[in-house]
Amino acid sequence: MTTPLEKWVDDVARMTKPSAIYWCDGSEEEAHRLVETGLKKENVEGQPVFYALNRQSYPNAYLHRSHSTDVARTENLTFLCLPEKEAAGPNNNWMEPGKAKNLLQGISEGCMKGKTMYVLPYTMGHPDSPLAKACVQITDISYVAVSMRIMTRMSREVLRKIGSSENFVRGIHSVGDFDPNKRFIMHFPEDNLVWSVGSGYGGNALLGKKCISLRIASWQGREEGWLAEHMIIIGVEDPQGRITYIAAALPSASGKTNLAMMESALPGYKIWTIGDDIAWIRIGADGRLYAINPEYGFFGVAPGTSFKTNPNMMRTLRANSFYPTLYTNVAVNADTNEPWWEGMSDPKPEKMFDWRGKTWQPGTPAAHPNSRFTVSITQCPTLSPEYENPQGVPISAILFGGRRSRVMPLVMESFNWTRGVLMGAIMGAETTAAATGKVGVLRRDPMAMLPFCGYNMADYFGHWLRMGSKMPSPPKIFFINWFRTDENGKFIWPGFGENIRALKWIIERASRSNQEGAQETPIGFVPKENSVDMTGLTIPKETYQELFAVNRGEWQAELEDAQNFLAQFGARMPKQIWDEFHNLKKAVAQP
Ligand code: GTP
Ligand code: SPV
Numbered sequence: 002m003t004t005p006l007e008k009w010v011d012d013v014a015r016m017t018k019p020s021a022i023y024w025c026d027g028s029e030e031e032a033h034r035l036v037e038t039g040l041k042k043e044n045v046e047g048q049p050v051f052y053a054l055n056r057q058s059y060p061n062a063y064l065h066r067s068h069s070t071d072v073a074r075t076e077n078l079t080f081l082c083l084p085e086k087e088a089a090g091p092n093n094n095w096m097e098p099g100k101a102k103n104l105l106q107g108i109s110e111g112c113m114k115g116k117t118m119y120v121l122p123y124t125m126g127h128p129d130s131p132l133a134k135a136c137v138q139i140t141d142i143s144y145v146a147v148s149m150r151i152m153t154r155m156s157r158e159v160l161r162k163i164g165s166s167e168n169f170v171r172g173i174h175s176v177g178d179f180d181p182n183k184r185f186i187m188h189f190p191e192d193n194l195v196w197s198v199g200s201g202y203g204g205n206a207l208l209g210k211k212c213i214s215l216r217i218a219s220w221q222g223r224e225e226g227w228l229a230e231h232m233i234i235i236g237v238e239d240p241q242g243r244i245t246y247i248a249a250a251l252p253s254a255s256g257k258t259n260l261a262m263m264e265s266a267l268p269g270y271k272i273w274t275i276g277d278d279i280a281w282i283r284i285g286a287d288g289r290l291y292a293i294n295p296e297y298g299f300f301g302v303a304p305g306t307s308f309k310t311n312p313n314m315m316r317t318l319r320a321n322s323f324y325p326t327l328y329t330n331v332a333v334n335a336d337t338n339e340p341w342w343e344g345m346s347d348p349k350p351e352k353m354f355d356w357r358g359k360t361w362q363p364g365t366p367a368a369h370p371n372s373r374f375t376v377s378i379t380q381c382p383t384l385s386p387e388y389e390n391p392q393g394v395p396i397s398a399i400l401f402g403g404r405r406s407r408v409m410p411l412v413m414e415s416f417n418w419t420r421g422v423l424m425g426a427i428m429g430a431e432t433t434a435a436a437t438g439k440v441g442v443l444r445r446d447p448m449a450m451l452p453f454c455g456y457n458m459a460d461y462f463g464h465w466l467r468m469g470s471k472m473p474s475p476p477k478i479f480f481i482n483w484f485r486t487d488e489n490g491k492f493i494w495p496g497f498g499e500n501i502r503a504l505k506w507i508i509e510r511a512s513r514s515n516q517e518g519a520q521e522t523p524i525g526f527v528p529k530e531n532s533v534d535m536t537g538l539t540i541p542k543e544t545y546q547e548l549f550a551v552n553r554g555e556w557q558a559e560l561e562d563a564q565n566f567l568a569q570f571g572a573r574m575p576k577q578i579w580d581e582f583h584n585l586k587k588a589v590a591q592p
């Protein structure tokens with residue numbers, strides 16, 4: 002008797018023809034063995050999968066150099082495969098499921114010849130959480146097997162749980178020959194399946210992350226009445242020891258990881274980390290929102306990370322534990338064999354190997370702008386004791402934000418849930434190196450979910466509105482922007498640990514202990530002068546005003562662009578969104 006899982010693994014093996022099949026158990030011993038294999042094995046461009054870094058200063062740390070064409074998520078090659086194009090919406094590339102499977106089968110025929118096929122059993126979410134998902138990923142590269150062990154709860158126990166059930170999320174992954182012309186990341190929500198070929202990069206290859214915990218999970222969340230979001234989860238402790246839990250969505254490479262473990266510049270405040278990228282949120286029996294982080298590790302942006310900007314991540318990276326730490330596409334100090342990236346230290350090391358492994362030439366990038374580290378969340382010194390609570394933490398405020406050089410104030414509070422959902426739906430952000438394509442161009446990125454929503458976003462906005470109407474008193478929705486610049490393109494806000502000042506205002510507003518500190522503008526409540534705690538920070542008066550400025554002219558232009566964005570969704574867009582949009586437009590237009 003074979004189980005559905007065994008049959009599926011057997012079917013994939015018949016198609017891909019690996020020379021060996023290896024079922025992972027997630028043990029420490031196994032991770033070491035996989036790393037050892039990777040130290041010897043070459044990938045397609047003649048580089049080993051892993052290089053050992055300085056064993057004294059970075060114990061158990063390894064460098065991986067990816068294929069040179071495979072350094073970021075490829076949104077243009079990412080598809081949602083449902084029978085109806087309408088169901089995927091204008092926010093997704095669409096392919097008919099049968100056609101997609103034929104295409105992938107053609108590419109996958111014999112693609113694991115001479116390789117080992119790893120079978121990875123894992124859970125997203127604490128296994129006792131009502132939202133936990135049992136998953137199995139197949140892959141043909143040790144880098145992904147080791148990464149998945151860091152990023153998820155991987156164990157044989159999952160296999161026992163799945164048993165003879167059909168109920169597990171399937172992931173098929175092969176790097177193939179890394180040919181960008183045969184690279185696809187395809188999602189089949191109706192089959193509980195993700196199938197990715199031709200890429201070994203994070204979001205394209207660690208299928209538990211964006212593919213399953215956001216695209217597939219958001220689809221399931223709509224059917225089952227919960228939310229899968231591109232959000233961090235943190236507890237903000239105030240000097241009285243009260244902890245307020247917050248969920249915050251910012252687009253890729255826009256400050257989530259940093260905010261998730263920020264070291265407060267205001268004395269007496271402390272951030273507790275629960276998640277840095279993904280939140281699964283449901284309504285609890287008491288009518289409040291409860292959030293868990295389905296992941297078990299950080300896949301974080303390296304450039305810009307330093308003891309100055311994010312000391313807790315530097316500590317996390319140095320906290321040697323039994324989990325290996327991986328560095329992907331960073332530079333290496335040629336004298337010390339330590340990892341290095343732009344922003345880590347000043348001055349730079351003189352002799353380096355760049356992210357391609359070539360001798361670094363001054364004036365060129367040393368690390369890739371989207372170089373990353375993969376590290377266990379258990380090593381984070383600010384990890385919240387609530388991290389392992391399967392019920393999650395009660396959320397008192399939801400934050401949306403992104404990189405905006407103009408228009409958006411440092412912090413703002415939405416009038417109510419519906420207005421907050423509308424403002425989230427039309428939010429824009431400047432693009433980053435986390436996805437291929439141009440960097441720094443403004444695009445609408447609703448709730449930071451544009452690349453990750455596994456269904457038509459018009460329905461997604463409707464789902465958000467419905468979630469709000471199910472709660473007697475939904476959390477307040479806020480907007481943040483750390484990235485306003487001056488006429489020379491320089492950030493006017495110091496950011497990082499200083500962001501606590503905005504968070505302090507937010508938690509006071511969320512608990513209604515600061516009713517006086519806000520003034521009404523057409524777009525929402527912004528802090529009154531002197532109501533954001535600037536103790537110990539000298540900011541010129543004009544800069545302060547600029548940080549909180551709401552310019553009607555800019556907002557009119559903003560709403561013109563937003564209107565075009567919303568119009569793409571046609572009649573499928575909930576009427577409530579349009580009604581609220583027209584209210585907002587009227588308010589902004591009034592002199
Ligand atoms: P993903 O993992 O791609 O989802 O990104 P993320 O949102 O977690 O981004 P992350 O926190 O890693 O930040 C990306 C970049 O933004 C890094 O280079 C940071 O140094 C920089 N950054 C983070 N917070 C701030 C801030 O408050 N101010 C400024 N100026 N830069 C920041
Ligand atoms: C992002 O791009 O938002 C990430 C990195 O968090 S990846 O997992 O590659 O998507």
Ligand code: MN
Pocket residue numbers: 231252253254278
């Ligand atoms: Mn992300």
